[in-house]
Amino acid sequence: MQVVIAKTKKKPLDFIADQIPKLVLSPTILMTIVFIYGYVIWTGVLSFTKSSFLPNYKFAGTLQYEKLFENERWGVAVDNLFIFGGLFILICLALGIFMAILLDQRIRAEGAIRTVFLYPMALSFIVTGTAWKWILNPGLGLERLVKDMGFENFTFDWLINSDMAIYTLVIAAVWQSSGFVMALFLAGLRSIDSSIIKAAQIDGASLPKIYLRIILPSLRPVFFSAFIILCHIAIKSFDLVKALTNGGPGYSTDLPATFMYAFSFTRGQIGLGSASAMMMLAGVLAILIPYLYSELRGTRNA
Amino acid sequence: MHDSTVLGPQTSSAKLGRVFIYAILAFLVLFYLMPLVVMFLTSVKSMADIRTGTLISWPKEFVFDAWGKAWSSACTGVACEGVSGYFFNSLKIVLPAVLISTFLGALNGYVLTKWKFKGSDLFFGLLLFGCFIPFQVVLLPMAQTLGWLGLANTTAGLVFVHVVYGMAFTTLFFRNFYVSVPSELVSAAKIDGAGFFTIFWRILLPVSTPIIVVCVIWQFTQIWNDFLFGVVYAAGDTQPITVALNNLVNTSTGVKEYNVEMAAAIIAALPTLLVYVLAGKYFVRGLTAGSVKG
Numbered sequence: 098m099q100v101v102i103a104k105t106k107k108k109p110l111d112f113i114a115d116q117i118p119k120l121v122l123s124p125t126i127l128m129t130i131v132f133i134y135g136y137v138i139w140t141g142v143l144s145f146t147k148s149s150f151l152p153n154y155k156f157a158g159t160l161q162y163e164k165l166f167e168n169e170r171w172g173v174a175v176d177n178l179f180i181f182g183g184l185f186i187l188i189c190l191a192l193g194i195f196m197a198i199l200l201d202q203r204i205r206a207e208g209a210i211r212t213v214f215l216y217p218m219a220l221s222f223i224v225t226g227t228a229w230k231w232i233l234n235p236g237l238g239l240e241r242l243v244k245d246m247g248f249e250n251f252t253f254d255w256l257i258n259s260d261m262a263i264y265t266l267v268i269a270a271v272w273q274s275s276g277f278v279m280a281l282f283l284a285g286l287r288s289i290d291s292s293i294i295k296a297a298q299i300d301g302a303s304l305p306k307i308y309l310r311i312i313l314p315s316l317r318p319v320f321f322s323a324f325i326i327l328c329h330i331a332i333k334s335f336d337l338v339k340a341l342t343n344g345g346p347g348y349s350t351d352l353p354a355t356f357m358y359a360f361s362f363t364r365g366q367i368g369l370g371s372a373s374a375m376m377m378l379a380g381v382l383a384i385l386i387p388y389l390y391s392e393l394r395g396t397r398n399a
Numbered sequence: 400m401h402d403s404t405v406l407g408p409q410t411s412s413a414k415l416g417r418v419f420i421y422a423i424l425a426f427l428v429l430f431y432l433m434p435l436v437v438m439f440l441t442s443v444k445s446m447a448d449i450r451t452g453t454l455i456s457w458p459k460e461f462v463f464d465a466w467g468k469a470w471s472s473a474c475t476g477v478a479c480e481g482v483s484g485y486f487f488n489s490l491k492i493v494l495p496a497v498l499i500s501t502f503l504g505a506l507n508g509y510v511l512t513k514w515k516f517k518g519s520d521l522f523f524g525l526l527l528f529g530c531f532i533p534f535q536v537v538l539l540p541m542a543q544t545l546g547w548l549g550l551a552n553t554t555a556g557l558v559f560v561h562v563v564y565g566m567a568f569t570t571l572f573f574r575n576f577y578v579s580v581p582s583e584l585v586s587a588a589k590i591d592g593a594g595f596f597t598i599f600w601r602i603l604l605p606v607s608t609p610i611i612v613v614c615v616i617w618q619f620t621q622i623w624n625d626f627l628f629g630v631v632y633a634a635g636d637t638q639p640i641t642v643a644l645n646n647l648v649n650t651s652t653g654v655k656e657y658n659v660e661m662a663a664a665i666i667a668a669l670p671t672l673l674v675y676v677l678a679g680k681y682f683v684r685g686l687t688a689g690s691v692k693g
Contacts, residue, residue: 101529105501112596114595115692116516117512117594117595117596118510118514118516118595119506119516121506121509121510121595122506122507122510122511122519123520125507125570126522127524128563128566129522129526129529129566129567130524132537132541132563132564133526133528133529133532133537133567134525136536136537136541137536137537137541139539139540140536140537140539140540143539143540152539152543159445196427198421199423199424199427200424200489202417202420202629204421204424208469210428211425212679213428214427214428214431214434215675215679215682215683216431216435216672216675217431217434218686219620219671219672219674221623221624221625221626221641221667221668221670221671222624222626222667223624223626223641223644223645223662223667224641224644224667226435227433227644227645227648227660227661227664228434228435228437228438228664229434229647230443230662231437231438231657231660232433232434232437232454234657235448237450237454237455237657238454239453241453242454242455243453246411250411251546272430272431272434277562277686278429280683280686280687281687284687287586318471319640329531332533333533333534333535335535335626335627336626336641339630339645339649340583340626340644340645340648340649343649345444349418352533354533354535357538358535358537358627358630358631361538361539367539370539373535374536374538374539374659375534375536377535377536378447378533378535378536379564380533381531381533382533385531388574389416
């Protein structure tokens with residue numbers, strides 16, 4: 098009898114207690130719906146309007162996208178993304194794997210060397226850009242250093258050469274991010290079962306063969322996540338360009354992210370800026386969705 | 400964990416290989432250290448010394464004038480008050496933003512693992528999307544919202560933006576950590592009559608130190624190093640240090656003072672470098688755990 102009374106008395110309190118977890122999560126739910134999904138839709142809507150300096154919600158069809166694809170500067174930005182992104186990802190992966198394999202050879206002072214490879218990741222791209230801008234300065238930087246060493250005809254003016262400036266972005270970005278790829282692969286290498294390697298050695302396989310045939314193939318998941326992360330960094334690259342070349346000479350080192358900023362915030366073409374942002378999102382999704390799909394399918398099969 | 404002796408040298412000819420490996424590593428170490436060394440050497444040279452020497456030449460005389468100038472009198476755009484004010488702006492942004500986003504992440508992670516309700520897993524999936532979007536796709540609406548809220552060009556506005564877009568990551572960190580905390584602990588406490596918050600304060604938080612450290616380091620470096628939100632949502636004397644540094648380097652008129660630029664760059668890098676030196680292990684863990692943000 099007493100129990101029943103206690104239960105009925107507690108009921109309203111129980112109801113409140115049940116709601117607490119939902120209440121606690123609700124600000125985040127609200128923020129996610131509004132500031133992530135809502136804003137993506139909002140930007141999408143803007144991209145189908147004639148918005149210029151101020152938003153204008155009159156539907157204009159695919160006008161902005163047509164303007165975008167006809168825009169020469171956008172073409173350069175997209176081409177640059179493929180050059181920069183392709184080289185950046187390729188070199189980071191190759192260098193990262195190479196450094197991880199070297200560090201995996203029972204190296205003295207491994208911890209110290211790892212620290213040196215990784216510290217650039219703690220710096221902002223603005224600092225990285227500033228540092229490399231100084232090193233690549235044609236008059237006083239690396240060019241001068243090599244000339245003073247006796248190579249009078251040496252020139253290294255990539256930073257101010259509109260055909261080559263995009264490659265200076267690759268140098269700085271690789272310096273900043275390759276240590277991180279190294280860390281991912283080193284962790285992967287350290288988690289491989291040593292009995293497989295021992296068995297291969299007994300069979301007389303050489304060290305390069307063991308790495309190529311056994312170890313690296315088993316690191317495929319690490320390879321894919323590193324690839325996704327590097328793609329993501331490349332598509333978002335904004336700070337580095339701003340600090341190192343500011344998109345120049347001319348707009349020869351523009352990337353979609355700097356294009357979006359220029360048209361949205363300095364040229365007052367919000368509609369075109371939104372269209373370019375939506376294209377960036379499309380780029381990220383094009384890489385992400387197949388990846389997530391294969392990941393989810395993989396875990397289901399496992 | 401594989402035993403690296405397996406891959407160690409077996410023959411004497413392999414010893415030559417070892418020398419080769421160390422030579423490559425030494426070269427790579429120089430490559431990674433060079434920019435920092437060059438920055439420091441340049442920052443302690445006089446301009447005359449910079450013009451006559453090379454990138455890596457030793458300073459004729461160590462002068463710290465450039466550091467003083469970078470801190471208190473260099474021109475960053477229109478203002479000529481050095482980067483000190485912007486350094487403190489960044490601190491004013493980073494401290495509340497890190498604390499709030501970490502705390503909310505912990506609460507969210509707790510709910511998403513120990514108090515699941517219908518739809519909570521779906522919500523977590525939806526939230527993760529926030530880790531992947533290029534922020535360009537939310538920049539314009541947020542600019543307008545900050546204007547409506549009266550938060551445009553304010554420190555509070557930047558704190559708000561960093562909390563909103565840091566949430567997906569902090570929640571991810573804590574959710575993945577709390578999954579490994581036995582749920583029996585929580586159910587036992589529930590039977591004993593402990594409520595939602597009691598369980599959080601008494602059971603979950605005391606075991607959360609490792610993930611709190613990772614999350615704080617991650618958020619600190621992300622927010623300190625942010626440039627995009629800073630350049631779009633702050634103006635004049637509310638700008639963070641990254642924006643001030645960029646202004647100093649890219650818009651300075653007259654004679655370029657490379658020593659001042661390098662000193663300012665090191666000042667802008669110091670807090671995160673310090674975090675890296677003091678808590679490198681957790682820094683790496685944060686990178687690999689939340690590596691999607693890039």
